[in-house]
Structure formats: C-alpha cells, structure tokens
Amino acid sequence: MYSVYNRTYHPRHYGDPVAEYWALLNGVTLWDVGVERQVEITGPDAFEFTNLLITRDLSTCKVGQCKYVFLTDESGGILNDPVLLRLGENHFWLSLADSDIVLWARGVAYRSGYDVQIREADVAPVQVQGPRSADVMRELFGDAVLDIGYYYLHEFSLDGIDVIVSRTGYTAEVGYEIYVRDASLNAERAWDLIWQAGQPHGLQVIGPCHIRRIEGGILAHGADITFDTNPFEVGMGYDWMVSLDKEGDFIGKEALTRIRAEGPTRKLAGVEIGGAPLGSFNDGSMIDVFSVRHDGQQVGEVTSACYSPRLEKNIGYAMLPIELTELGTHVQVDTGNEVADAVVVPKPFIDPTKERPKQNVYTLAEAGAPTEASAHGLV
Numbered sequence: 460m461y462s463v464y465n466r467t468y469h470p471r472h473y474g475d476p477v478a479e480y481w482a483l484l485n486g487v488t489l490w491d492v493g494v495e496r497q498v499e500i501t502g503p504d505a506f507e508f509t510n511l512l513i514t515r516d517l518s519t520c521k522v523g524q525c526k527y528v529f530l531t532d533e534s535g536g537i538l539n540d541p542v543l544l545r546l547g548e549n550h551f552w553l554s555l556a557d558s559d560i561v562l563w564a565r566g567v568a569y570r571s572g573y574d575v576q577i578r579e580a581d582v583a584p585v586q587v588q589g590p591r592s593a594d595v596m597r598e599l600f601g602d603a604v605l606d607i608g609y610y611y612l613h614e615f616s617l618d619g620i621d622v623i624v625s626r627t628g629y630t631a632e633v634g635y636e637i638y639v640r641d642a643s644l645n646a647e648r649a650w651d652l653i654w655q656a657g658q659p660h661g662l663q664v665i666g667p668c669h670i671r672r673i674e675g676g677i678l679a680h681g682a683d684i685t686f687d688t689n690p691f692e693v694g695m696g697y698d699w700m701v702s703l704d705k706e707g708d709f710i711g712k713e714a715l716t717r718i719r720a721e722g723p724t725r726k727l728a729g730v731e732i733g734g735a736p737l738g739s740f741n742d743g744s745m746i747d748v749f750s751v752r753h754d755g756q757q758v759g760e761v762t763s764a765c766y767s768p769r770l771e772k773n774i775g776y777a778m779l780p781i782e783l784t785e786l787g788t789h790v791q792v793d794t795g796n797e798v799a800d801a802v803v804v805p806k807p808f809i810d811p812t813k814e815r816p817k818q819n820v821y822t823l824a825e826a827g828a829p830t831e832a833s834a835h836g837l838v
Contacts, residue, residue: 631675676807734799
C-alpha cells in the first residue's frame with residue numbers, strides 16, 4: 460500500500476501490517492522514509508531565523524543534538540512537527556512531516572533582513588528500528604554508534620557515503636535514522652549496504668507502524684495534528700513544546716500566549732473504543748472521520764485509531780470539547796459500521812514515560828533478541 464507524502468509516493472506497508480508490527484517489537488526493521496524532506500537553513504543568521512520559526516527555545520539545543528519541534532502560523536496553528544537536527548552553530552535541518560515548509564520558510568525570510576540560505580537538501584533518511592537495531596548499526600558503523608544518546612546525532616561514513624546518524628524514530632522503540640547525503644547518487648547503494656548488514660540479525664523491511672505510534676503517543680500531522688490545531692489542544696503546549704518566555708519572538712507567540720491564558724476549548728484525548736476490531740490503518744489520511752457522540756449529539760471526531768494486538772482492544776485519539784476530556788468520561792464512536800461505546804483514558808497507552816527508546820543500547824546489543832514473551836510485553 461502506498462500513500463502520497465510530501466508530494467512523493469510513500470510505502471505504508473508491504474504485506475500484513477500486524478506481522479510488521481510484531482517484526483518491529485521482536486527484532487529489527489528497515490523503513491524507507493525518504494519522504495521526510497530536509498529543509499536546510501544556513502547562513503550567519505540561521506540560529507535567530509530558525510528560532511523565529513519554532514515554538515521551542517533553540518538555545519537549549521546543542522550542536523549535535525536533535526529536538527522535536529512545532530512550527531506554527533500567526534494563529535498558533537501547527538504547520539509541521541519536524542525533528543530539528545543541529546549540525547553546526549548556524550546549520551540546521553528540519554526533517555519534515557507532510558507540508559510545504561520550504562515554501563513557508565522562504566516566505567518568512569523574504570525581506571526579513573535575516574542573512575540565511577534555505578533549500579531542500581539532497582538527503583534521504585531511512586530508519587532502523589526495534590530492539591535489535593543496535594546490532595545492525597554496530598555492524599555498519601562500529602561501537603562508536605552505540606555512544607549516540609537519545610535525540611543526538613553523529614556523522615559517519617558508510618563505505619565512502621557521508622551520512623548523519625541520529626537516535627530518533629517514529630516507533631517509541633529503540634531506533635536510529637540514517638540520513639544519506641547526496642541521496643540522488645547514494646541512496647540505493649546505502650539501502651543495499653544496510654540491508655546486507657542486517658541479514659545476520661533478521662532485518663525486515665516494513666512501513667511506518669501506525670499501531671505502535673498510536674500506542675506510544677506519537678501524533679501524525681494531517682490526522683491528530685493539522686493547521687487548525689494548536690499545541691495546547693494536542694496536549695503539548697505547556698513549557699516543553701512552547702517556550703513563551705524564550706529570548707526573541709516566534710511566529711504564533713501572541714496567539715499562543717492568549718490561548719494559554721484562556722485555556723483551550725477542546726483537547727486531544729486518548730480513547731478506548733469498544734466494538735469490532737478496527738484494524739491497523741484508521742487515521743485522517745486513510746478513512747472517513749469517525750464521529751464521536753455524547754448524549755445523542757456529535758461532539759467531536761476520532762483522529763487516529765487501531766486495534767492493539769498487545770492490549771487486545773481498540774485504541775485511538777479523539778478531539779473533544781475540553782469538558783469531555785476528563786479520564787473516565789463515556790462517549791460513543793460511530794465507526795461507519797456500528798456505534799460503539801468508548802471511554803477517555805490516559806495516553807500514551809504503553810510506556811508513558813518513553814523508557815523503551817531510551818534503553819541502554821550496549822546492554823541490548825550484548826543481550827541479543829528479546830524472548831517472545833518479553834517482546835510481547837508479557838514479562
């Protein structure tokens with residue numbers, strides 16, 4: 460199955476998405492995420508300009524570090540939620556979700572007085588994800604790759620190909636992204652080298668695992684996050700993702716200051732949904748919206764949902780009026796096939812403090828693959 464993402468065909472899955480889910484949890488998987496376009500910002504004013512674009516305080520991001528960030532418009536709407544990579548004092552990549560941020564950044568820079576250069580870099584990332592990812596990465600780059608901390612990066616050479624390796628991913632599992640430079644020349648050979656190195660470790664190619672990202676509290680732009688949602692509505696506005704007191708202005712600061720003071724009128728809530736299993740691909744890009752009802756009235760919509768094989772229940776996210784987001788609130792969800800009872804629950808659904816992706820990779824590399832029971836979360 461393919462979708463279109465950043466104007467590019469994007470593989471969603473190659474076979475059974477549930478089998479791909481278990482492959483991710485049990486071993487190591489390889490993902491083609493070349494659709495994550497890299498907006499490169501350089502020049503003498505690159506720090507100040509990038510800090511203007513994002514809601515977080517860029518001064519807390521060291522060279523060699525990554526940050527999950529929001530770019531908002533003047534009303535506080537989320538235009539994109541990329542991973543920012545700081546490659547130098549005035550050298551940044553924005554590893555994009557699905558929207559034309561290179562155009563937005565160039566528009567903001569026009570006649571702004573900032574001395575910056577903005578382009579789409581010739582870079583294509585792949586992800587190596589799962590509990591045995593460290594084994595494959597050590598095969599490719601040696602022990603030095605295991606020293607990369609969570610949300611940090613390092614430069615390597617892969618058989619003469621310049622790459623950036625970051626300890627990031629879209630899984631809430633241990634994982635890495637390999638950003639292949641000069642991708643138009645090198646991407647296919649890099650893929651083959653990674654594939655070959657992974658064979659002794661059982662590497663499997665899969666698509667982005669939406670079951671796991673929903674379980675882990677990872678939101679999808681175009682579904683859970685849109686231009687019409689703001690950071691406070693999706694539960695990521697307070698202190699961490701929106702730095703209202705950072706030095707310098709940022710686009711959307713005035714609106715987000717007001718929203719914080721007044722409080723949002725709606726919020727993205729975690730929900731458990733009864734009824735028949737919902738399958739693996741229920742989000743804003745793939746299906747009609749599931750409506751949410753309360754006391755006979757439509758009050759919101761489900762933005763993403765799936766059947767979790769580990770939890771053995773339907774889980775998802777719903778944008779609801781703030782008064783209906785208290786834990787334990789009962790609503791109904793119209794899935795198109797039935798009207799099912801649902802309840803508001805905490806999110807993320809699994810590993811709420813994100814301990815899994817932060818695990819000691821030296822320990823994992825020495826331990827080898829997990830047992831079936833531990834991989835399924837049964838011990």
